[in-house]
Amino acid sequence: MTETRTIKISPITRIEGHASIAIELDDAGNVADSKVHFQSIRGFEKFVEGKPAEELPRIVTRICGICPWHHHVAANKAVDRCFGVKPPPAGQKLRELIQTIAQAEDKLLHFFFLAAADFVIGPDADYAVRNVIGVAKANPDLAKKVVQMRYKAKMMIEKFAGKAIHPVAAVTGGFAKAMTEEDRKLMLEGMREIYDFARFTIDFAKKDIFPKYMDAIQSLGVINTGFIGTVDSAGALNLYDGKIRLMKADGSYTDFDVQDYTDYLGEHVPSWSYGKFPYAKSWKEGFSLDIDNPKGIYRSNTLARINVADHMATPAAQEELEEFRQLFGRPAQATLLYHYARLIEEVYACEHAIEMLEDPEITDPNVRAEAEPKAGRGVGCVEAPRGTLIHDYSTDDNGLITRANMIVGTTHNLGPINMSVDQAARSLIKDGHVDEGILNKVEMAVRAYDP
Amino acid sequence: MAAKVASDWLNACSGCEIAIVDMGERLLTVLDLVEFVHLPALMDHKYYGQMGDGAHLSFPEADLGIISGSIKNEEHLEVALEMRKKCGAIIALGTCATHGGIPALANSWSNDELFTRYYSTETTDPCDAVPADGVPPLLENVSALDEKINVDIYLPGCPPHPDQVFGALAAFLEGKTPELPTKSVCDTCPTKREGKGKIGKLRRFLQAPQYKGADEPLDQMRCLLEQGILCMGPVTRAGCGGDGVVPRCISARVPCRGCYGPVQPGGNQRLDMLNALASNGIDPASLPETVSMLRFSGGHGMLKPARR
Numbered sequence: 001m002t003e004t005r006t007i008k009i010s011p012i013t014r015i016e017g018h019a020s021i022a023i024e025l026d027d028a029g030n031v032a033d034s035k036v037h038f039q040s041i042r043g044f045e046k047f048v049e050g051k052p053a054e055e056l057p058r059i060v061t062r063i064c065g066i067c068p069w070h071h072h073v074a075a076n077k078a079v080d081r082c083f084g085v086k087p088p089p090a091g092q093k094l095r096e097l098i099q100t101i102a103q104a105e106d107k108l109l110h111f112f113f114l115a116a117a118d119f120v121i122g123p124d125a126d127y128a129v130r131n132v133i134g135v136a137k138a139n140p141d142l143a144k145k146v147v148q149m150r151y152k153a154k155m156m157i158e159k160f161a162g163k164a165i166h167p168v169a170a171v172t173g174g175f176a177k178a179m180t181e182e183d184r185k186l187m188l189e190g191m192r193e194i195y196d197f198a199r200f201t202i203d204f205a206k207k208d209i210f211p212k213y214m215d216a217i218q219s220l221g222v223i224n225t226g227f228i229g230t231v232d233s234a235g236a237l238n239l240y241d242g243k244i245r246l247m248k249a250d251g252s253y254t255d256f257d258v259q260d261y262t263d264y265l266g267e268h269v270p271s272w273s274y275g276k277f278p279y280a281k282s283w284k285e286g287f288s289l290d291i292d293n294p295k296g297i298y299r300s301n302t303l304a305r306i307n308v309a310d311h312m313a314t315p316a317a318q319e320e321l322e323e324f325r326q327l328f329g330r331p332a333q334a335t336l337l338y339h340y341a342r343l344i345e346e347v348y349a350c351e352h353a354i355e356m357l358e359d360p361e362i363t364d365p366n367v368r369a370e371a372e373p374k375a376g377r378g379v380g381c382v383e384a385p386r387g388t389l390i391h392d393y394s395t396d397d398n399g400l401i402t403r404a405n406m407i408v409g410t411t412h413n414l415g416p417i418n419m420s421v422d423q424a425a426r427s428l429i430k431d432g433h434v435d436e437g438i439l440n441k442v443e444m445a446v447r448a449y450d451p
Numbered sequence: 452m453a454a455k456v457a458s459d460w461l462n463a464c465s466g467c468e469i470a471i472v473d474m475g476e477r478l479l480t481v482l483d484l485v486e487f488v489h490l491p492a493l494m495d496h497k498y499y500g501q502m503g504d505g506a507h508l509s510f511p512e513a514d515l516g517i518i519s520g521s522i523k524n525e526e527h528l529e530v531a532l533e534m535r536k537k538c539g540a541i542i543a544l545g546t547c548a549t550h551g552g553i554p555a556l557a558n559s560w561s562n563d564e565l566f567t568r569y570y571s572t573e574t575t576d577p578c579d580a581v582p583a584d585g586v587p588p589l590l591e592n593v594s595a596l597d598e599k600i601n602v603d604i605y606l607p608g609c610p611p612h613p614d615q616v617f618g619a620l621a622a623f624l625e626g627k628t629p630e631l632p633t634k635s636v637c638d639t640c641p642t643k644r645e646g647k648g649k650i651g652k653l654r655r656f657l658q659a660p661q662y663k664g665a666d667e668p669l670d671q672m673r674c675l676l677e678q679g680i681l682c683m684g685p686v687t688r689a690g691c692g693g694d695g696v697v698p699r700c701i702s703a704r705v706p707c708r709g710c711y712g713p714v715q716p717g718g719n720q721r722l723d724m725l726n727a728l729a730s731n732g733i734d735p736a737s738l739p740e741t742v743s744m745l746r747f748s749g750g751h752g753m754l755k756p757a758r759r
Contacts, residue, residue, distance in 0.1 A: 007503040013495045016465045022585055023503075037585040039526065042462065043565035045572060047556040052739050054657055058708055059746065062553040065466025065610065083657075113472060113493060127501060131494040133482050143479060151475030162703025163691075164473070165466045165610050166710070169703040172657055177704045178665040262573050269570055269578035272585045276575060287576075365664055371657045373739075392573070398739050399655075405572040436501050443495075 004032075007434065012036075012443055014114040014131070016066050017410065017451050021442065023425050029432025034425040036418045036446070038275030048404045053079045053373070053395045054172040056404075060391065061166045063408060066109070068166045069102035070384035070409070071391070073240075076170045078391040081378025083172060083399065085371040090364035091174025093356060096240040098161055098169070099382060100353045101187075103239055104194060105153035106385040107346035110450045111201065112146045115339055118444050119209045123216075124437030149197045156190045159183075174368035181363055188357040195350035202320060202343040210340060219427065221335035221420035221445030223291060224249050226280060226298035227307045228412060230383045231255070235310030237348065239383040245308040246280055246298060251331055253308065254282065258381040261390055265407065266296075268415070277415035278407060289419050297419070300387025300412035301449060302341035307331035314355065317348035335420050338448040373399020384409035386450055410451045420445040454624055457489040457513035457538055461527035462554050462593060463520025467545035468492045470610035477617045484624055488513050498530075510537045515623060519544040521551050521750060522594045526587035535600040542604040542619065543596045549607040550712040551750025555593040558754035559742065562589050595750035604629060607688060609710035609747060614693030635714045636684035636691070636698050636707050641670040650679045652737035653728075660704060669697065675706045681738060682706035686723040688714050709747050719753060721745045 004027050010020035018039040026032040044063055048056055057075040061068035073095050080087060087095070113132045120138065121130045129137075136143035154164045160183050161169035169176045210217065227247045232238040246264060247253035256264055266281035279287045279296030288295035298304070307330060312318040321344055328337060356362055379392045387409030394403040424445040428438045460468060472478060488511040489496045499505035508529050516538030522528050535541060546552045557565055566581045596602050606619050606629070619629035632639070660680055662672040675682045684698065688711040691699045700707050713720050721744035728735050735741060745753050 005504075008499050009503050010498050011491045013491045013497070014493060016492075018460075020585070035585060039524070039586050040462075041565070041569065041589070042523070042554045043557040043560070043569060046560055046565045046568040049568075050740060051743055052655060054655060055708075055743055059553055059556070062464045062466070062609070065464040065469050068464075068466065109469075109472065127495040133487065133494070136479060136482060140479075144476065147475055147478055151473065154473050155475075158699070162699045162701075162705070165469055168700045168705045168708075171705065176659070180665045183665075265574055267572070267575045269576060269582065271580070271582050274582055274586050276570075278574070368659050370659075373655065373657065400739060405574060407574065434502075439501075439503065440495065 007439065009439055009443060012446055014117070014447055015451050016064070019446070019451070021421055023429065023442070025429070025432065029430070031426045031429050034422045035272045036414070036421050038273040038414055041274040045404050045406060048401050051401050053082055053393060053399050053401055054371070056393065056401065057170060058168055060406070063406070065165055066106060067102070067384045067386065067409070069099050070382050070389050072167045072170050073099050074380040074382045074389050074391045076172060077380025077382070078378040078393045079172050079380070081380065082376040082393055082395045083371045083374055084376060085173045085369050087174035087369055088364070088366045090178065090361055091367040091369070093359070093362050094175040094179060094367060095170045097353060097356045097362065098157055098167070099240060100349050100356070101153055101157060101191065103385055104198070104346055104349040104353065105150050107342050107349065108146060108150055108201070110385070111339065111342060114450065115447055118440070118447065119213060123441050123444060127436065127440070130440070145197065149194050152190050153194055156187050160187065171368060173371045176368070178365040178367045179363050184357055184363055188354065191350060191353045191357060195347075195354060198343070198346045198350045199316065202347060205340070205343055213336065217334050217336040220441060221424045221448065222333060223294070223335065223416060223419045223423055224333055225294060225416055227304035227331055228298050228300050228388050229305035229308040230381070230388060231309055232313070236313040237305050237309035238313070239349070241382070244381070244388060246282070247308045247331060248283070249331070249333070258390060259379050261379060261392070267407070273414065275411060275414045278412050279415065289415055291419055291423050294419065297415055298412065299416045300409055301338060301385070302345050303332060303338045304387065305383060306341040306344060312344075312348050314348055314351035316351055317344055320344040320347055335445055335448045338450070342450070386410040387412045410449070413449045413451060417446055417449050417451060420449075453484060453486040454515060455488050455511070455513040456485045456515045456517065457510055457534060458487065458517040459489065459491060459530050459534065461518065461520030461530060461548075462523035463545070463547055465492065466610040467519035470613050470616055473613040474617050475613070481617070481620055508533055510534055512537045514539045516541045517544050518542070518596055519548055521547040521554055522590065522596065522599050523554065524587040524589050528590065528599060531596060531600050540603040540623070541600065542606055543602045544606050544616070545611055546607045546609045546710055546712050546747045548596045549605045550748035551593050551595045551753070552609060552747055555749030555754060556746055558592045558749050559756060561756050562591070564756075593750060598751060605631070605716070607712045608691060612691060612693030615690060632689040633714070634689045636687045636689050636711070639689040639692065639696055640674070640684055640698050640701055642672050642674045642701060643670065644674045644677060650677070650731070650733050652679065652734055653681045654679050655739065656680055656706060662704065669702060672704070675701070680706050683709035683720065683724060683744065685727045686713060686718065686720045687711050709744065712748050720748050
């Protein structure tokens with residue numbers, strides 16, 4: 001005997017944002033509806049108005065404490081365009097280098113600290129042990145290695161760039177300081193060690209984790225959508241700069257310049273979430289979250305980038321991509337594959353950081369061009385860990401912000417997260433049977449997106 | 452018997468939690484010494500029971516509650532009040548919790564103005580109403596934690612340096628009150644001050660400061676304020692360098708912007724800075740605006756909507 005009721009999963013845990021899930025059961029105990037409520041609204045688009053544009057890269061970092069480097073760099077790119085200043089090559093390279101190292105440590109954070117407990121301890125385990133603390137107790141040596149590697153990455157950044165969280169070292173016109181030969185050697189040594197750990201991590205996951213969860217990978221939270229990501233002129237994944245590639249679920253795609261993003265992307269306002277739901281306006285099919293017939297829905301973040309890229313620009317990551325595509329095709333749709341894609345990207349980020357640190361130009365002392373405040377408009381974009389991150393600013397004659405629009409990496413995935421949760425809830429909750437393990441699996445559909 | 456700790460994030464960005472995670476191997480030491488009973492970033496304890504069927508938001512009892520973020524909506528307030536009830540001591544972690552932080556810049560506008568912009572950007576489809584189904588209503592403004600509940604320990608910083616987070620936790624576990632620096636950023640800054648120069652005006656940070664190159668030690672570089680670049684060091688609490696002491700932003704050759712909040716708990720960074728400039732004969736009108744001087748400490752009624 002069941003009755004109509006609502007299950008409230010609040011807060012969704014082991015994610016970065018503030019969100020809850022409401023699952024409505026009908027009187028037969030099956031899912032009538034499920035919604036993800038994104039509860040955060042802070043008003044950045046409004047409260048940056050009137051501020052000097054060159055200060056924005058030191059303000060908008062607080063949109064996210066996990067990926068502040070990406071906001072910092074995207075904002076600097078937008079301000080450069082407003083003021084019409086072009087950073088010298090070494091200034092650009094330093095921005096890209098630190099962003100790439102930040103990307104690498106972020107992947108380790110998510111995989112080990114947030115996601116791993118579901119796979120290493122198990123999705124049905126008691127919540128008191130199904131967490132990083134439980135993982136650390138079960139694998140003390142691995143836990144030690146993980147914290148050492150992340151600490152190494154963060155301290156490398158702090159030593160060179162002053163602040164690792166809420167950075168300050170990228171500035172209008174380039175970078176605030178040049179890299180010394182000593183800095184370069186230390187970072188290179190550190191990144192080689194982190195690269196070895198990245199290789200260990202993906203091998204460990206391919207051997208001990210993914211095979212055990214192949215059923216879940218093929219079913220949990222699976223939806224059919226398009227994808228968005230950034231590629232270079234040769235079609236390789238690029239985290240720092242390039243063309244935006246918007247791919248449909250059938251694999252066909254359009255490349256566009258991010259300055260034209262308003263022609264391609266729209267944002268739908270749902271009644272149950274402060275967070276807006278972006279969709280592909282250029283597909284001209286409208287917006288719908290219907291699992292069987294979604295309209296305008298595309299996804300961002302690691303799986304999206306791996307899907308839109310023709311290839312990876314570094315050798316080990318390319319080998320991993322080939323192996324992944326043999327197994328899952330292109331575009332791969334299974335939501336839990338975000339974790340696999342995350343580890344491929346981790347390998348790429350480490351390889352690419354090493355490449356950049358081996359480039360003698362990285363220590364060129366010319367890192368900053370002078371700028372003058374003026375009226376203008378600029379769109380700055382990078383691939384943040386969670387997706388294509390867009391900062392769009394306008395300035396007045398004094399170089400003060402008159403208008404700002406931002407589409408943040410995770411925002412692209414808010415609609416798809418709703419769909420994956422709905423899919424997971426409907427397939428797991430039947431005839432009133434629901435338990436803690438089932439509810440955690442519904443959350444796993446969210447965690448894959450690392451929102 | 453391990454100390455029980457509950458931690459939550461309110462109107463926050465997660466940077467403070469990452470600062471905890473960035474303690475390196477010290478994190479494993481902490482995890483051995485405490486038992487987390489609620490920590491949404493890393494563990495799955497739920498507000499309404501593990502089956503989502505509770506009627507009220509409820510926390511387990513804890514010896515220590517760590518709260519990051521300011522208070523901006525009804526759920527933030529509910530969580531703060533519940534934690535105050537269930538926790539022996541409360542730490543306000545980070546400048547959002549201690550002074551409002553960057554999100555308190557929103558206090559210069561009404562909620563209607565924030566919503567109107569956010570829901571009518573270039574990319575946003577027209578909508579009839581602000582979302583209200585299942586999302587917590589906003590409060591009138593962004594408050595620092597102690598505007599709503601009693602706070603026992605203040606740990607400012609955006610974010611606090613991992614060294615200080617560890618120091619505070621270690622002190623608490625030994626039954627002591629963590630001691631924070633009471634000096635200003637200037638007091639701990641190694642750059643060269645040559646006394647009152649004839650600056651007169653400040654310039655925006657659009658050209659590099661003068662120094663001989665990346666190899667030159669910081670103590671050879673002239674104070675950025677004396678170079679005519681706004682630096683909030685005089686009115687900002689020290690500590691951002693952690694055990695390394697050197698102010699973090701200065702070490703990157705960029706000026707301080709005040710992220711540790713005012714030197715004195717009730718200080719007004721904007722007023723204090725304007726006074727400091729005036730007493731040195733510097734014309735504040737040479738700056739394009741000064742509201743940003745309160746970018747970290749706009750709680751406690753410091754920033755309010757202008758009459759428009």
